[in-house]
Amino acid sequence: MSPPAAWKETAIIVNAFRQGLLPKSMAQSYPRLELEKxxxxxxxxLANRSEIDD
Incomplete structure (x- = not known):
């Protein structure tokens, strides 16, 4: 069973964030991602960093 699409999008965002991309740049680089998301x-x-980074 593959993870939901939202998990994949979140992984893309988290990886981009870790690389230093700004939210607006992420939304521009991945048009299917809305800035609010x-x-x-x-x-x-950020609220769950310790659990996610494990």
Missing amino acids: VYGAIAFY
Whole structure:
């Protein structure tokens, strides 16, 4: 069973964030990602960093 599309999008955003990309740049680089979703994924990552980075 493959992960939901939202997980894949979140992984893309988190990896880009770790590489130093700004949210607006991420949304421009990946047109299917809305800026609000980019910020939401980053906020979720920052709130749960220890669990996600394990």
